[in-house]
Amino acid sequence: MEYEAVIGLEVHVQLKTESKMFTTARQGFGASPNTYTDPVIMGLPGALPVMNLQAIEQSVRVGLICDSEIPEFCKWDRKNYFYPDSAKNYQITQYDQPICVGGELEVELTGPSRNVMGEHRKVKLTRAHLEEDVGKLTHFERDSLVDYNRAGTPLLEIVTEPDIRSSEEAVAFLQSLRMHLTAAGISDCDMEKGQMRCDANVSLRPKGSDVLNTRTEMKNLNSISGVKNAIESEIRRQYRVYQKGGTIVQETRRWDADSGMTQSMRGKEDAHDYRYFPDPDLMPVRLPREKVESLRAELPERVFDQQRRYQEQYDFPYTLTSVICFDFELSRFFETAMASYGKNPKALANYIANDLQRERAQSEQDGLLPIIDVKMQPAQLADLVRLVDEGVVAKHNAREVFIEMFNTGRDPEPIIKEKGLADDGDDGDLEAICKDAIAGNAKAAEEFRGGQAKAINSFMGPIMKASKGKANPQKVREMLEKLLSE
Amino acid sequence: MSENAHMDVDYVARLARIELSAEEKERFSGQLDRILEYFEKLNALDVSGVEPMAHAMPLYNVWREDEAEMGFAPEEALANAPAQRDNQIIVPKVVDDA
Amino acid sequence: MPEALYQQTATELQQGLQEGAFKSVDIVRSLLERIDAVDGDIGAYLHIDKADALAQAEAADARRAGGKALSDWDGVPISLKDAIAVKGQPLTCASRMLENFVSPYDSTVASKLKDAGCVLLGRLNMDEFAMGSSTENSAVKPTLNPWNKECIPGGSSGGSAASVAALECPWSLGSDTGGSIRQPASHCGVVGIKPTYGRVSRWGLAAFASSLDQIGPLARSVEDAAALLELISGKDNRDSTSVPEPVPAFRKALGQPVKGLKVGLPKQYFDNSEGLDPEVREAVMAAARHFESEGCELVEVDLPHADLAVPVYYIVATAEASSNLGRYDGVRYGYRSANASDAIDLYYKSRGEGFGEEVKRRIMLGTYVLSSGYYDAYYLKAQKARSLIRSDFAKAFEQVDVLLAPTAPTPAFRRGENTEDPLAMYLADIFTIPANLAGIPGISLPCGFSKSGLPIGFQLLGKSFDEASLLRFASNFEAAHSFARQSPEL
Numbered sequence A: 001m002e003y004e005a006v007i008g009l010e011v012h013v014q015l016k017t018e019s020k021m022f023t024t025a026r027q028g029f030g031a032s033p034n035t036y037t038d039p040v041i042m043g044l045p046g047a048l049p050v051m052n053l054q055a056i057e058q059s060v061r062v063g064l065i066c067d068s069e070i071p072e073f074c075k076w077d078r079k080n081y082f083y084p085d086s087a088k089n090y091q092i093t094q095y096d097q098p099i100c101v102g103g104e105l106e107v108e109l110t111g112p113s114r115n116v117m118g119e120h121r122k123v124k125l126t127r128a129h130l131e132e133d134v135g136k137l138t139h140f141e142r143d144s145l146v147d148y149n150r151a152g153t154p155l156l157e158i159v160t161e162p163d164i165r166s167s168e169e170a171v172a173f174l175q176s177l178r179m180h181l182t183a184a185g186i187s188d189c190d191m192e193k194g195q196m197r198c199d200a201n202v203s204l205r206p207k208g209s210d211v212l213n214t215r216t217e218m219k220n221l222n223s224i225s226g227v228k229n230a231i232e233s234e235i236r237r238q239y240r241v242y243q244k245g246g247t248i249v250q251e252t253r254r255w256d257a258d259s260g261m262t263q264s265m266r267g268k269e270d271a272h273d274y275r276y277f278p279d280p281d282l283m284p285v286r287l288p289r290e291k292v293e294s295l296r297a298e299l300p301e302r303v304f305d306q307q308r309r310y311q312e313q314y315d316f317p318y319t320l321t322s323v324i325c326f327d328f329e330l331s332r333f334f335e336t337a338m339a340s341y342g343k344n345p346k347a348l349a350n351y352i353a354n355d356l357q358r359e360r361a362q363s364e365q366d367g368l369l370p371i372i373d374v375k376m377q378p379a380q381l382a383d384l385v386r387l388v389d390e391g392v393v394a395k396h397n398a399r400e401v402f403i404e405m406f407n408t409g410r411d412p413e414p415i416i417k418e419k420g421l422a423d424d425g426d427d428g429d430l431e432a433i434c435k436d437a438i439a440g441n442a443k444a445a446e447e448f449r450g451g452q453a454k455a456i457n458s459f460m461g462p463i464m465k466a467s468k469g470k471a472n473p474q475k476v477r478e479m480l481e482k483l484l485s486e
Numbered sequence B: 001m002s003e004n005a006h007m008d009v010d011y012v013a014r015l016a017r018i019e020l021s022a023e024e025k026e027r028f029s030g031q032l033d034r035i036l037e038y039f040e041k042l043n044a045l046d047v048s049g050v051e052p053m054a055h056a057m058p059l060y061n062v063w064r065e066d067e068a069e070m071g072f073a074p075e076e077a078l079a080n081a082p083a084q085r086d087n088q089i090i091v092p093k094v095v096d097d098a
Numbered sequence C: 001m002p003e004a005l006y007q008q009t010a011t012e013l014q015q016g017l018q019e020g021a022f023k024s025v026d027i028v029r030s031l032l033e034r035i036d037a038v039d040g041d042i043g044a045y046l047h048i049d050k051a052d053a054l055a056q057a058e059a060a061d062a063r064r065a066g067g068k069a070l071s072d073w074d075g076v077p078i079s080l081k082d083a084i085a086v087k088g089q090p091l092t093c094a095s096r097m098l099e100n101f102v103s104p105y106d107s108t109v110a111s112k113l114k115d116a117g118c119v120l121l122g123r124l125n126m127d128e129f130a131m132g133s134s135t136e137n138s139a140v141k142p143t144l145n146p147w148n149k150e151c152i153p154g155g156s157s158g159g160s161a162a163s164v165a166a167l168e169c170p171w172s173l174g175s176d177t178g179g180s181i182r183q184p185a186s187h188c189g190v191v192g193i194k195p196t197y198g199r200v201s202r203w204g205l206a207a208f209a210s211s212l213d214q215i216g217p218l219a220r221s222v223e224d225a226a227a228l229l230e231l232i233s234g235k236d237n238r239d240s241t242s243v244p245e246p247v248p249a250f251r252k253a254l255g256q257p258v259k260g261l262k263v264g265l266p267k268q269y270f271d272n273s274e275g276l277d278p279e280v281r282e283a284v285m286a287a288a289r290h291f292e293s294e295g296c297e298l299v300e301v302d303l304p305h306a307d308l309a310v311p312v313y314y315i316v317a318t319a320e321a322s323s324n325l326g327r328y329d330g331v332r333y334g335y336r337s338a339n340a341s342d343a344i345d346l347y348y349k350s351r352g353e354g355f356g357e358e359v360k361r362r363i364m365l366g367t368y369v370l371s372s373g374y375y376d377a378y379y380l381k382a383q384k385a386r387s388l389i390r391s392d393f394a395k396a397f398e399q400v401d402v403l404l405a406p407t408a409p410t411p412a413f414r415r416g417e418n419t420e421d422p423l424a425m426y427l428a429d430i431f432t433i434p435a436n437l438a439g440i441p442g443i444s445l446p447c448g449f450s451k452s453g454l455p456i457g458f459q460l461l462g463k464s465f466d467e468a469s470l471l472r473f474a475s476n477f478e479a480a481h482s483f484a485r486q487s488p489e490l
């Protein structure tokens, strides 16, 4: 029998805020242990929660990006369970009335090659609810240590419908979610820093059927490859069980990246009796509709909408759009430069996708120089493109100018002057240099006159050398053609 | 509710993470069942159409701006900790809860 | 007159300080001597740092001498129930669980008192985590009733009431979840106010039941109680349940005429309850007749769901408590069992060993009513019944200005009398619980003594945020009967 996988994801995303979800203690990654705490975070007697408006707004933005319903009313509940990473032994979360209901997110599946667009589809969401993160436990041989820095970080749990059919789709979903959330400044979604964490529910069913069979929940998927490998491994495991006529038990399984296997963690989730009830310390939220609408108005363009627009409006090839649009920092750089000049989008985009990325890679040991540290401003790049378009600097010389701009953050014009790269339109020397070149390679001249157009290229190197790179290739070509046909 | 008016003391004590002695279990069981029986006064009450009341005062949107303040220094946070090492709290080994 | 300083009310002390008749250190020394003399018997205090109290008083005196008094109350001492956090002072909730806990932060009420310059004298005994009506559930020691040491002082703020009655401090703060200020005030013959829910910040009050808890004053005069309520009231950004209502100058309500106003007598509180002691009924009816003689109209009112208050309360309160007390687990602070084999075992043993019986019983009850399969039948139903109780009061206040009722069904009962029967103990709160469920304010004040010499109190209940009316009526009664200024022989 042929099977298909039925996959649902629960993605926890840490929201970008200054302070925690329910108190003013600072939040962030990488501080030394227990430096981001206060009476609320330590669960001291008498401490009380007060909600962070920014976290609520960030959550609404996620809902708006995903076309979710933003109910007028949502409230806070307590999920009671004991674990040392939880300071109160309950988590404040949203049980039956979450901040976002339903919705869908567009994803792009991997295409046949890097240069060809993959299939697009929409993954349906069940809900998204806001809650607080827990602290961090480090296990040692004989004991464990608890650090509460992470505790109380605003966390949005995004739950998909069992609407995903393969590990590739799951990965595409996470990538799309990351692109959209980083673009809107909602989260950094860095899985290595635990800012995005994923649980996957997996079951199998005969292909074409619409039954929902017993599922297992995979936890601890803390990288994209972990998500992919764990789902594939679990699909294979369930397939083997069904092949042998066995049954799947509902359980939580932990992905072990080292062994590449999932292993059972504990019995069925239903054994947990969380005693949810409305949190008496926190008042419910009635989101004013004007607030929701003003958040909607401020949202950035959705990534795939922007990509389609670039393809149509600017006639960009797919590869260029996927480099620019899938990285909000590049697309923001492009948009700003475009707003400054208003012409030649393709040249701007190519400088960003090629030159800027190349220089960022060269100036950082590992990865890319963060965009915030790039000295060159988008308007300066726009200026450079304008100067090329106006013939002030030859295109082949602009690269040198670009590198200097990148390294120093200076404007292009003084650099062009200083380096003497201005295209001054004086062709006197050029004719002499070209004549010398023709005289120096009679064979190529003969070939060209005999109809081999490509032979002209043989003169280019010596001419460039003789002109110290200043010669404009277009003009050289024209000059050569004129001299050779004389 | 009448047939429910009995508490599985072992199960509830496990949920509440409280170890009870055999003697406590027996005493509590009788006392708590009697209290649950008394709660049956609520049985006869018709609450159809009545909204549950989770708060004494009907307030909404009690939120704050996202501004961080200095909280505890680690020494303050851990001042009452029963056991600590490297500015973290020591707990006995965590084994998965069945 | 002149009375010893320990005998004076806070208002009298404040006047003396302003006139320069004595200093704050004189007051604190007088109180410390008094405490040394009587508290060995009464057991109202759990902790006093004498040197620190005197240092606070000296600082207050220096401020006043330099013309920089923080308020009229600068240098006036006060003691707090041991559930209210003061930075650097113990916060034990009279529990083994917190026996070595020192609060690293201030409650909002403590900050306000510090800002006014009050000397935070000591920590007062209570039922463990405020669970009880007799202060017999303190893990440290019981507090005895200053009027009769065979009897309980009431609870859970028993130490707060007894310390004021025994002249061990001029006024104090307690907390009231189901009557825990009013009932001990009644049993000890002092004035106690449970403010409207949301009037006083709960930040720094170790929670028993979040939707019911309120901090409030206990004092020997209505004026003191009103002044203390002014000091601690107001919207607090650290407490999401705190209500942005303006705080009136409560003392302005004192002495205002009551003529022509309507006093409601809830018929269920007088007719139905077989538990109502005839002596109590008589004293409370006499108080009602006082208001009639002052030109008030007495109106019988109906609170049809009154008999459901106790079950509703014990479901809601224990449910919230079972979750609020989850944090006491031996991990970050507090009692940690030395016998645990792993982290999970640490919970079972620390909580099993660290909590007293009544606390364990209530956590069990609250855990049960929230657990899978029982939530709808108990917790959800109780929340709905709570709505009905609140609307009973709303309807009553369409007819009358205040309600008058007994505070407790009997005078203080004998120690040990109800300790084996938790349900009987729960029924002792039958008249005070409804105000907490509805969120409305209440004041208890003394209205006589039983034949055996125990104080009897009555309570006035008002509309939400209408503490001023309660104070107006209470001051009118007090002007004619000065029961609260009588003190037991000690």
Ligand SMILES: [Mg+2]
Pocket: A010, A157
């Ligand atoms: Mg989940």
Ligand SMILES: [Zn+2]
Pocket: A012, A131, A157
């Ligand atoms: Zn979650």
